[in-house]
Amino acid sequence: MVSGGVLCAIGLVAVIGPWISPNEYLTADFNNILRSPAFADGHVFGTDDLGRDLFVRTMMGVQVTFAVAIVASIVSLVIGVLYGATAGFVGGRVDAVMMRLVDTLYAMPFIFFVILLLVVFERNFLLIFVAIGAINWLDMARIVRGQTLSLREREFVQAAQLLGVSTPKIILRHIAPNLIGVVIVYVTLTIPQAILIESFLSFLGLGVQEPQTSLGKLVNDGTDQMEGAAWLLLIPATLLAVILLCFNFLGDGMRDLFDSRRSE
């Protein structure tokens, strides 16, 4: 739960920070290149090799990283839940075919397709979300399907069926809400994955593009400057590590919470 608090704090600072800071993340100030952190000249985290303020850029990066991770997870969540719930609920041949498709897609070396996709479609921001979401929904679908299978036999579902409620409605109004527990746990665990994938794409030059930045990109850029300007690496990397750890702990905590609730 501490993690939850930390994350919120980071998120808040990330959003407010750029507002109150006098610096812009875009402005390149060539007279102030590579200054190490100092309170005095207004550059709390120092500047990068183009003279841009690191504090603002890092906060920007946090915003983007959060955005990518959350949206990507939501994308994979929505697809995965709908797909898995439908397969699990309808069952029979439809289920078999749908799961077959999932198995097929599992076989594809996804990361390669992501790279190809990004190369093909000229790396726009939106595509990164879609690409990352596209990798993750398979697991979600499988888990959801399993849950749905067991939920299907519960009384309230059977009651709804007797009453003649249409299948899509049942899925949406009865099954889906009961999946929330499992889904939330899974989402908090896939967010770190999404963040790491984005930073890996940045490494290859395929991630978020200038002038925007993400934590992954900042860390990548910082690694190159490791020897001359260590703060360019240390600050974003520490922030990234903290965020990842928080999400992991959050996920663990959530899982304990929901598991204990269920097994009552």
Add this chain to the structure above:
Amino acid sequence: MLRYTLRRLLGAIPTLFLVIVLAFLLVHAAPGGPFDDERALPAEIEANIAAAYHLDEPLPLQFLRYLGGVVRGDFGPSYSYRDYTVSELIGRSFPVSLQLGVLAMLLAAVTGVSLGVVAALRPNTALDKIVMGVAMTGISIPVFVIAPLLVLLLAVQLQWLPASWTGSESSSRLLLPVISLALPQIAYIARLTRASLIEVLSSDFIRTARAQGLGTAAIVRYHALKPAMLPVLSYMGPAVAAVLTGSVVVEEIFGIPGLGQLFVRGSLNRDYTLVLGVVIFYAALIVLLNLIVDLLYGAIDPRIRRR
């Protein structure tokens, strides 16, 4: 078991076909061709090149031509390595990646499980916290930060290990890449093992064994470890995929002539045949690996085998 295996293998064929089609379309959809360069070529030369590589034919024809080759085991010539065929390139780089990947997985499995067991046997002690803390760094610091740091420290400053693949012929050049690759997996496996073992150790049949007077070591070895390993085993699939992903970064950093690096070069250079070849090869590999994992799973958990 044999019939199951055969059925799975046959089922893999439509999968692979789908993979080929998708990849083919994607690669050809990318703007830019394999021979573009800033020094643009006179029209006749471009025409000559296009003809020599059948790039001027309509797409469906090119696809059929390619498919015909694949069935015969010929993946075509590479556009970015004009003296070699795709099969040769894959043949040369795959063993390198395999070596790297296998060693990394072994290291990760052995270290991860050991760490997890140690932590699980003394839960909530300082040792547990330390071990888990170390493991967590593997999860939260990306490979492309750890690897250059290690290189800087161990290769450049201390000069204990080679900084790159070609920097030395001895097997010490494997150390840094393998460690870099394994680190994140060690973390995950350690956590999984710890959680799973703790759960198993608190179950009934373990308490029975203890009541019968068996020591901890014996309990762990003969009773607890096997069921505790189940979640770890099912993580193996994603773990291999993660190592695959990570290998692209590691190969790039250390200059290792492996499959990941081949693929990235190929995509950026629009080397159609190379990219397709690698994608198909990997798909086939993953199908095979899934099969092996399922078989292993069945071997360990007799409940599944009976299905």
Add this chain to the structure above:
Amino acid sequence: MKTIRLLSVILVLLAGAALILQGCSGGGSDQEASRSGPPALNRALAAEPESLDPQKSRSTQAADVLRDIGEGLVTYTAAGELVPGTAASWEMSDDGLTYTFRLREDARWSNGDPVTAADFVFGLQRLVDPATAAFYAAELGNVVNAAAIVAGDKEPDELGVAATDEHTLVVSLERPTPYLLSLLTHPSTFPVHRGSVAQHGDAFARPGTLLSNGAYALADWEPGAVIDLQRNTHYWNDAETSIDHVRYHVVTQELAEFNRYRAGELHVTSTVPPENFEQIRADYAGELHVAPTLGVYYYGFNLTRPPFADNPELRQALSMAIDRKVLVERITGRGEAPAYSWVPPGVDNYEPVQLPYAGLSRQERNAIAQSLYRKAGYSKKKPLRFELRYNTLDTHQRIALAAQAMWRDVLGAEATIVNVEFQVLLDQMREREVTQLFRSSWFGDYNDANSFLAIMQSDSAANIPGYSNAEYDELLRSAGEQVDLARRRLYLEEAERVLLADHAVIPLYFYVSKHLVKPEVGGWQDNTLNYHYSQHLSLGAVEGDTRP
């Protein structure tokens, strides 16, 4: 128990496989002389050569390796002077259309066979043969029938090159080509051993089958990793070669290359990481070599679309607003020279023409730029908005950001910088449908002003801006017909003047070559062509080196 046995069997198999593979790659190809023999020279390549077939190769990296394993009619010294190579002497006819080369009688292939004029004929015919699909097929465009053969109208054997006897080669030209000798140092003109191609077909350019007439032979090639060269004892000048064994390592990341250099795994780097440049300049002063090269970094206008089509004054305004001094001192900061001309300095027999405003102070330049901007119809209230496209690279981005700031500060123009993947940018530049201002660069293939000026002809495929000026074309055509070098030079200079006055491009700076070279490497000389033949280098002892 069965399951544990199964598991352990699998584990043992895996471990065994891993060890075997390790043994394989560790003990395989890269052993031989490298362990026990004299130390190898370790050089870096920034990219992998796509081919070591002289006529099929394309990249500068391939050319670098090829220059070690092959030799043309002429070659260069370490200082960059043109000297006889496989040709011992030559004569040019008075009309400049016929060159007669006499080959050395002691020139040999690495298998002992003599190098004959017929081998050169074979190589050159192969170069223009459409079936080879050679990138440099147009290199010898002035040779009789060359263009027709490339277009498929004539057969390769009708090319204007002939072997009148074993050691005499005659080259016939359609137009005088004063830089012909410079062209003949290019690897695409290297000879090819006919027997080898007859025997191995297109796969002749591999380790073990590729025959070399140069100082080294191709011993091994691990794609993605390293290219191994061994001394060619049959080379006619082998006595002058010091180093027995050269290894070219493929290193794409600059920082990784620097690390390897520091770890002692590389003797010569291909470049220097920009982030560490200051540190390197301080710590490795004696090992850092920075030298001007024949390359220009420029922003090109798309002259076929608004807002820059038919608007020379606007173009001039943008060109003048850029402070090149600040660019090279603060932004790139690695010794580059600001570019006020199109042709770089250091080209044979030529003095580049400067932009008309090159001598003005910054205030004067800005004032004129502002008035031109206003004359073109723009102002603070109605600023010029356009896109600057560049391919993804840190340096390009930094320069673009600086330029953007300069245009905004001096003129009030709003430039949007767009970063595009390399292949995509090439497409866009060629199609000319979306580009307005783009970043590009050009490197001279040979040491002559023509290698820079020719690409701006209206019909040149490398003319990305779409520059079309009849006067310019006419000047170059006239230059091409001159036999007298002084007159030719006048035409070329006038052409450059026209080009610069039209402001078809904004030249920003001239490239420099940057290498780190270990102190124990001897014989390294900086030259504008950035050619460093391994045969001119030597490897001394390292302090503390205990090897024999």
